[in-house]
Each structure stands twice: as structure tokens, then as C-alpha cells.
Amino acid sequence: MVDVDPQRRVRVSHGSFHGKIMAESLLAMILFHARRLDLCLTLQQQHRWERDVFSATRRIFGQRALIIGYGPLGRECARLLKAVGMSVVGVKRSPAGAPAPADAVHAVADLPRLLPEADHVVLTLPGDTGADHLIDAAALRLLKPSASLYNLGRGNAVDETALVQALGAGKLAQAFLDVFQVEPLPHDSPLWNVPNLHLMPHASAISSEYLELWLEELSPELV
Secondary structure, X not given: OOOOXXXXXXXXXXXXXXXXXXXXXXXHHHHHHHOOHHHHHHHHHOOOOOOHHHHHOOOXXXXXXXXXXXXXXXXXXXXXXXXXXXXXXXXXXXXXXXXXXXXXXXXXXXHHHHHHHOOEEEEOOOOOHHHOOOEOHHHHXXXXXXXXXXXXXXXXXXXHHHHHHHHHOOOOOEEEEOOOOOXXXXXOOHHHHOOOEEXXXXXXXXXXXXXXXXXXXXXXHHO
């Protein structure tokens, strides 16, 4: 976070292009699990040719994504998920206004009703204290066992201890974390070895086109 110059001599710009990259990272995570690419890697390493195991995979078309933190990042994620045929519900502190590209937008207070309906729960929340452990043990208990959780916002939004316990007990199918309460993730963190937990080193918005996208967004301000 960059503080604003109190004398206003230096202009501070916060790029919104990150959402375009993060949306692709999210879609990759969803397809990785839906198409069982993890199983493909295992079978390849074991030199096994098995097709029947893929009969249990499901299309993502028609599945529901719940995006908690429906700001610029969340809307970019919603736009891409809608393009592949998913239904999308956004959650934000002030849900007033047009929901597009999501199908609907609700308040945070509606989470107890929305969480049980979601196939994919996506967090694109800021790191303020209002998001602390928003997804805690109680919230995780509301998810259906086939649901997946993705955190691309800030690490304070998820109770990591509760998540480890939920995954260990088979209370949800998968979780993908790009951000953590402590970064870099300590070598002795239990998160490294949790079944069905996939880790990314705070890299969901990194791309070789990063500088190009930043300059493209900033260029109107430079004219």
C-alpha cells in the first residue's frame, strides 16, 4: 500500500488491470480440478492409461460461483466465468447498483444463505480488518462437500487452521490459496502438506504482459 503524498505533489494510481490476469488464474484453478488435471499428472508419472476415472468429472457450465469482494477484481473474474457458462453471484458491502456482469449482488450479511448454494467460493477481498477470518470454521461448515474455495485477495480473509481441518475431514473438495496470513509461507507451515490444497506464491496477478497492461491503463493520464 502506498500512502498519498500529503502535499499532493505525487499522484498515486492503483491499477485495475490486475483483475484481467487474476481472472485467468482463477479459471485455470477451476478447470484444473474440474477436468482432473492433477489426476492426469499422477497417471502420467505412474505410466498408467485409465479413462474410466474421468467419468466422474463435471462440466463447469451451469455451476455457480460466489465471488466475495465484488469490486474491480471480482467483476473481472465474474466476466470470464460468465463467458464459460457459469452463473455468478457477487457479494459486497454495498450491493446497490447494477450487478452486471454477475447475475445478482448481495450483502455480506447474506453469506449464510449463499454459501450452501455455491459450487465455487472466490475471495477477492481487500486486506482491511473487516475481512478478517470472514471464512472461518462456521462459514466452511455451510459449504457443500463438492464445493471449492479460492483466495486471490488477501490472506487475512481465511482462517487457515479451520481450512486445514475442513479439508482433512472432507468437508469440501478443494481449496486454492494464492495469499496467506504470513508471506512468504514458512517452510514448516502445515499448509504445504494438506491433501486437496493447492498453493500459489502470491502470483495470480503476475504475467509477462504486466508492464504492458500497466502502461496501457496509465497512458490516458500521461496525455
